[in-house]
Amino acid sequence: YTKQVNESLVFKMLTLKRSESECFLLLCTCRLWQENVSLKDLQSKGVCLLKLQIGSQSTGLYGRSLLLLEPRKHMGVSVLPSNNFGPGDIVGLYDLDGCKPSSQLCTGVVTRISQSAVTVACEDSPDGLNLDTDALYNLMKLANDVTYKRMKKALNTLNGYSSGPAADLISVLFGYSEPGSISQPNDLSFLNTGLDESQRQAVSFALSQREVAVIHGPPGTGKTTTVVEIILQAVKQGQKVLCCAGSNVAVDNLVERLAKAKAKVLRLGHPARLLESIQKHSLDAVLAHSDNTNIIADIRKDIDKAFMGMKKMNDKRDRIHLKREVGELRKELRTREATAIAEVLKRADVVLATNTGANDGGPLKNLPVDHFDWVVIDECAQALESSCWIALLRGRKCILAGDYKQLPPTIKSHTAASKGLSVSLMERLIQKYGDSVVRMLTVQYRMNINIMTWASEQMYQGQLTAHSSVEKHLLKDLPGVASVEETSTPLLLIDTAGCGLSEMEVTDEQSKGNQGEVDIVELHIKALTEAGVKPKDIAVIAPYNLQVDLLRQRLSARHPDLEIKSVDGFQGREKEAVVLTLVRSNRKGEIGFLAEDRRINVAVTRARRHLALVCDTQTVQTHGFLKTLIDHMTQHGDVRTAFEYLQVAEELGLNHESQGEGKDRCITVSRPPTGPNEAGEEEEQQALQPAAALEEDSVTGPPVEQPAAPADLKTLHLERMRREQEKREQKKREQEKHLDTVRKTKKTKAGACEIAAAATADVDFDTLIDAVVKAERVCSFVKCKTLVIHLGQLCLFCNRQYCLGHHIPEVHGCGDQAKANARMRISKEGVLYAGSGHKDKSVDPNKKAYLHRKLDSKLKDMEKQRKTKPKESDNN
Numbered sequence: 001y002t003k004q005v006n007e008s009l010v011f012k013m014l015t016l017k018r019s020e021s022e023c024f025l026l027l028c029t030c031r032l033w034q035e036n037v038s039l040k041d042l043q044s045k046g047v048c049l050l051k052l053q054i055g056s057q058s059t060g061l062y063g064r065s066l067l068l069l070e071p072r073k074h075m076g077v078s079v080l081p082s083n084n085f086g087p088g089d090i091v092g093l094y095d096l097d098g099c100k101p102s103s104q105l106c107t108g109v110v111t112r113i114s115q116s117a118v119t120v121a122c123e124d125s126p127d128g129l130n131l132d133t134d135a136l137y138n139l140m141k142l143a144n145d146v147t148y149k150r151m152k153k154a155l156n157t158l159n160g161y162s163s164g165p166a167a168d169l170i171s172v173l174f175g176y177s178e179p180g181s182i183s184q185p186n187d188l189s190f191l192n193t194g195l196d197e198s199q200r201q202a203v204s205f206a207l208s209q210r211e212v213a214v215i216h217g218p219p220g221t222g223k224t225t226t227v228v229e230i231i232l233q234a235v236k237q238g239q240k241v242l243c244c245a246g247s248n249v250a251v252d253n254l255v256e257r258l259a260k261a262k263a264k265v266l267r268l269g270h271p272a273r274l275l276e277s278i279q280k281h282s283l284d285a286v287l288a289h290s291d292n293t294n295i296i297a298d299i300r301k302d303i304d305k306a307f308m309g310m311k312k313m314n315d316k317r318d319r320i321h322l323k324r325e326v327g328e329l330r331k332e333l334r335t336r337e338a339t340a341i342a343e344v345l346k347r348a349d350v351v352l353a354t355n356t357g358a359n360d361g362g363p364l365k366n367l368p369v370d371h372f373d374w375v376v377i378d379e380c381a382q383a384l385e386s387s388c389w390i391a392l393l394r395g396r397k398c399i400l401a402g403d404y405k406q407l408p409p410t411i412k413s414h415t416a417a418s419k420g421l422s423v424s425l426m427e428r429l430i431q432k433y434g435d436s437v438v439r440m441l442t443v444q445y446r447m448n449i450n451i452m453t454w455a456s457e458q459m460y461q462g463q464l465t466a467h468s469s470v471e472k473h474l475l476k477d478l479p480g481v482a483s484v485e486e487t488s489t490p491l492l493l494i495d496t497a498g499c500g501l502s503e504m505e506v507t508d509e510q511s512k513g514n515q516g517e518v519d520i521v522e523l524h525i526k527a528l529t530e531a532g533v534k535p536k537d538i539a540v541i542a543p544y545n546l547q548v549d550l551l552r553q554r555l556s557a558r559h560p561d562l563e564i565k566s567v568d569g570f571q572g573r574e575k576e577a578v579v580l581t582l583v584r585s586n587r588k589g590e591i592g593f594l595a596e597d598r599r600i601n602v603a604v605t606r607a608r609r610h611l612a613l614v615c616d617t618q619t620v621q622t623h624g625f626l627k628t629l630i631d632h633m634t635q636h637g638d639v640r641t642a643f644e645y646l647q648v649a650e651e652l653g654l655n656h657e658s659q660g661e662g663k664d665r666c667i668t669v670s671r672p673p674t675g676p677n678e679a680g681e682e683e684e685q686q687a688l689q690p691a692a693a694l695e696e697d698s699v700t701g702p703p704v705e706q707p708a709a710p711a712d713l714k715t716l717h718l719e720r721m722r723r724e725q726e727k728r729e730q731k732k733r734e735q736e737k738h739l740d741t742v743r744k745t746k747k748t749k750a751g752a753c754e755i756a757a758a759a760t761a762d763v764d765f766d767t768l769i770d771a772v773v774k775a776e777r778v779c780s781f782v783k784c785k786t787l788v789i790h791l792g793q794l795c796l797f798c799n800r801q802y803c804l805g806h807h808i809p810e811v812h813g814c815g816d817q818a819k820a821n822a823r824m825r826i827s828k829e830g831v832l833y834a835g836s837g838h839k840d841k842s843v844d845p846n847k848k849a850y851l852h853r854k855l856d857s858k859l860k861d862m863e864k865q866r867k868t869k870p871k872e873s874d875n876n
């Protein structure tokens with residue numbers, strides 16, 4: 001569509017960080033495109049709600065009209081169609097003509113959305129909103145190009161700036177004049193007495209700079225703690241501070257901490273977007289308690305009353321009269337509010353907003369241009385420079401805090417990037433002035449020293465030290481966490497090299513997945529949670545969205561509190577344990593955007609006590625930076641190969657526990673011991689060797705290093721096996737008890753009869769197992785004989801195993817249940833999936849080939865073990 005869409009729209013999409021759905025929205029607002037799409041289509045995409053009626057209308061703070069919109073109530077059904085609307089979204093209200101600009105009645109912000117209604121805070125249209133309560137309306141999500149407009153405006157102002165409070169600052173920030181300093185008393189008394197030496201130095205430095213100070217805060221070094229102290233010191237000196245950050249969360253965090261230190265803070269921003277706990281510091285809340293409140297409340301009541309009156313009125317002239325009255329009242333309200341706002345703003349010592357929230361179209365327009373002395377921007381390295389300028393134009397001096405060794409905003413346009421948009425203001429200043437404008441915080445309070453050292457050496461010139469409170473901390477030190485191998489090591493590298501766990505072959509560079517790594521992550525999460533680590537303390541991080549999706553499909557149902565996100569999604573956060581899967585595994589050693597060092601730095605430095613890295617070292621080592629990480633983990637941490645995990649998985653696969661829903665399927669299958677323990681394990685290991693060799697050849701080409709410490713690995717493995725064996729025997733005992741119950745239940749498949757028969761006859765366990773294995777092995781579809789033991793799919797609706805030709809619910813008769821389930825999920829999660837509602841889960845060809853090879857070796861293995869039994873016709 002780009003040919004039809006105007007240039008500036010494309011520019012907006014390319015330069016700003018846009019998700020696909022946002023781009024879609026931007027396209028929607030473009031008339032040329034929109035005219036080709038029906039409103040119904042827009043509704044089914046979740047960006048439009050059609051034929052709503054007005055449930056109620058009241059006047060909120062600042063005279064905003066609050067509209068409650070509901071679906072038309074006919075026959076008692078009033079549920080909104082599934083949609084993508086959320087609090088804070090900008091929406092347009094339209095009459096039934098459609099969602100054309102000409103029929104737009106007003107714009108507003110969603111404040112609440114439930115299954116049955118959506119509440120919109122309307123921005124006032126000049127002559128007030130007089131909506132017909134009987135009519136129907138359309139509501140459409142609007143592309144949020146407010147940010148873009150505000151940045152553009154700030155840049156235009158900057159361009160024409162000649163004299164004003166920020167003149168010196170601008171001159172220094174663009175390199176026309178050198179930054180200066182001002183003398184400070186040496187006996188600075190710190191309000192926070194717990195600051196470390198580097199933090200103290202950063203505070204004094206910030207106070208003594210005349211125009212600009214940069215605080216470089218690597219991960220976990222207490223950047224916010226330092227920024228808070230700087231602001232409190234400035235306030236102590238009588239300065240007025242405007243404090244901004246890129247995200248609402250970061251701003252809210254600063255508000256919370258400044259308020260705790262008793263600073264007079266005021267938070268700007270739409271209440272719908274603020275954390276509940278800090279809403280009391282919002283402009284809206286403070287205004288509600290100001291002296292003018294009663295008067296404003298009275299006017300508001302009058303407006304509401306006028307509206308009520310209008311509904312009952314039949315006479316047209318009366319209506320017009322009232323309409324005028326409402327208009328007058330609103331004007332009065334606005335004047336009063338402007339005064340009230342200015343008063344409240346002047347009383348505050350620190351005004352906080354997001355970077356773009358500090359624009360002069362909002363409440364700040366009520367203040368004189370030279371009101372603020374300092375502008376503080378946190379997370380500055382993650383912000384577009386143009387967004388910083390919105391606030392900077394209001395200050396004489398600025399403090400920029402952040403870490404330019406973490407991810408900058410994504411710039412999708414190469415042109416924009418090449419002209420400097422991808423370099424943050426912070427980075428630009430450091431490049432220009434070097435150490436003379438920057439102080440770095442060097443004590444970190446997050447990571448175990450083994451995790452920290454790599455980042456310190458590679459990214460921060462080895463300058464970081466670990467505070468004694470975190471230096472040696474491990475997962476096992478957490479309350480309720482058992483001391484096992486996994487919880488006693490800060491670094492664990494699980495190497496998939498040579499294990500045939502190749503990445504999926506997807507042409508799109510942005511979406512890469514690796515099922516094998518998903519399997520291993522799952523097993524490691526299992527180990528951690530079984531040791532007592534809480535899922536909420538674990539982060540699973542993948543650089544690719546496809547892998548994030550695959551991981552969520554696998555893990556989210558079982559661990560709803562487990563956060564699984566892309567690297568960008570975790571920036572600014574920390575977790576006790578981080579499991580990082582790098583996904584890339586290919587013969588060419590292609591690593592795509594893993595090559596962005598800052599991305600890897602962010603991922604690794606989220607971890608406090610434990611970092612597990614799942615990756616194909618063969619592939620990722622082709623990149624020098626990643627090689628340093630692999631080397632560091634090999635030297636200072638534990639290394640395992642994925643083989644070990646695959647074997648365990650294999651074991652689990654064989655010890656099939658299909659519990660079913662009562663009926664004849666609740667059978668726990670265990671493999672019988674084949675003699676003395678040790679010997680049995682040895683045999684199995686050998687059996688797997690040829691398969692492994694096979695994979696090496698077909699997947700990774702060059703010969704693969706053997707596991708770093710074979711002896712250790714083996715003991716580890718044997719130990720694990722012994723534990724497994726114990727569990728199995730326990731299960732066996734339980735099972736024998738259980739089989740008595742099974743006997744009494746109905747049987748639908750021949751296999752089940754055999755099982756029951758075997759159980760009644762009380763024959764040897766081997767026979768029983770054979771019967772079960774056989775029954776479990778073939779597709780459950782009528783007459784289909786395809787083996788499913790390694791290549792089957794379990795249907796979640798009937799809980800039976802099917803071959804790949806019959807696993808789709810619609811094929812074997814579970815179609816209705818699947819559809820009902822999809823509908824339920826959509827209404828529950830409010831999420832629309834493309835197509836039938838199910839994401840494509842079909843097996844990747846790589847994975848298929850891999851499974852085929854495994855199946856072969858497994859069957860050989862089983863044959864060997866069952867020498868006493870007659871040979872089966874397994875090869876169909």
Ligand SMILES: Nc1ncnc2c1ncn2[C@@H]1O[C@H](COP(=O)(O)OP(=O)(O)OP(=O)(O)O)[C@@H](O)[C@H]1O
Pocket residue numbers: 194195196199217218219220221222223224225226445446
């Ligand atoms: N001087 C200090 N003494 C003890 N603990 C500290 C000190 N400074 C910071 N911390 C601790 O370090 C953690 C991170 O600090 P803070 O919240 O200030 O940093 P942040 O800006 O959020 O994180 P980052 O440094 O990663 O950007 C907090 O738990 C805080 O209590």
Ligand SMILES: [Zn+2]
Pocket residue numbers: 795796797798799800809812813814
């Ligand atoms: Zn089914």
Ligand SMILES: [Zn+2]
Pocket residue numbers: 779780781784785786802803804805806
């Ligand atoms: Zn089948």
